[in-house]
Amino acid sequence: MPASSLSRSPDARGSGIPGILWVPAGIALAFLVLPVVSLLVQAPWRTLGQVVVGSDVGQSLALSLGAGAAATVVSIVFGVPLAWVLARSTGWNPAIRRLLRAFVTVPLVLPPVVGGIALVLLLGRTGLIGQFLYRWFDFTIPFTTPAVIISESFVAMPFLVLSVEGALRGADRRYEDAAATLGASRWMIFRRVTLPLVAPGILAGAVLSFARALGEFGATITFAGDFPGVTRTMPIAAYIALETDPGAAYVIAVILLLVSVAVLFLLRDRWIGGLTS
């Protein structure tokens, strides 16, 4: 870059932003940033470690991380093959493919509470499937830790499916051709060629799914309820604590914020990096 560009912008158009737009733009930025700043300023930093170790917060954190990780694994194990079908079913009837995509996208736009109610109606004691589980195996899912994992998977899996599907569409299929001419079976091509090629997409989808699972509140409290140590995840604990022990709620909020920042950091090339290119 020539030295003159420091004092003279090569782009004679400038930013082209009308002066009047600076005010709403500034308000929007403040609106997004100030709540987070308040949280950081007001958080009880000195007692943070104490609260995590010495109260139910630690228990909630462990449950949240465990259930979030489990939901992410569920999303990967079932979501990657579904993404495959969506990306590669190009020979199918377009109407069927659109319908499939709509089904995958619904949990993204559905209010989580509705998702929770739907899960109750499917897996609850009188649900479509749940009634048989109860009748035949005397087994009910709601209000258990598996219910937390199911709720979180329901809201998180679409992120993984769409991320992996995008990666698959972008992957050069000729690498698969090359592998085929070398004698590789479909399974080997999948495992040794395509999967590594779309690994960044899987990772991004997994991080997004984990973040979404960790913050999940509505579907979880509807389908799994609020039982300390069993279904009381961090967001639920924060909501409950706000009435009884605000300090603990702030601590939980800070921890969730830190996790979000970590997610943003992991995905920085994908989201923030797009600005510079």
Next chain:
Amino acid sequence: MSGLHASFTVERPAFTLTIDLEVGTSTVTAVVGPNGSGKTTTLMALAGLIRPTSGHIRLGERTLDDDTRYVSAAHRGAGVVFQDYLLFPHLSAVENVAFGLIARGTHRAVALDAARRWLARLDLENFAAVRPGQLSGGQAQRVALARALILEPELLLLDEPMAALDASTRTEVRRDLITELRAYNGSTVLVTHDPTDALALADELIVLDAGSVVQRGIPAQVAATPANDYVAGLFEHAGA
């Protein structure tokens, strides 16, 4: 009967390719033509990556493709060097070369040993652990060649082997490729839009235009007695 015997038609909505090829062992046939003439389609059909609409492809005693039989790319065993080489970006050079052996059930350690010997033969032993992104165009081409030849294919297919190289390295890489192709005793089909490559590398030339063969013969002969203006133009600047 040995070598490649192929005669087939590939029909596409706006395009029909009809070609016949007889390529003996230790022989290089170059298919030359402009973009869209059907060169790559020819190669993909020979590799088993697309199926011709009609016709046959035989290699030695084996029928790879006719009305009743179709051998898929994975079982066909044609060695292919793709236009931009398509080395697997997540595998090292030696793992790329060993890929086909491992795919065929060779023990991993044995396959990697054999791959290292191939790299040494092509003066690439110091690049065994390097990812394809770090290789020069000429090195990548040799790795791609090793990846195909390690399986000892009866048929070797080269798609624009020089297109991904810059002009400064082309002469040297072409010379190395000539050496390798001389040492190879199977049948080679090479497609290129560059008549210079065709003249340097091929024993026989097939000129393809708009999906049809317009001329075939020994390269120097084709260049000397072009069948039409298109072929004449092709060799005008080739320095033959």
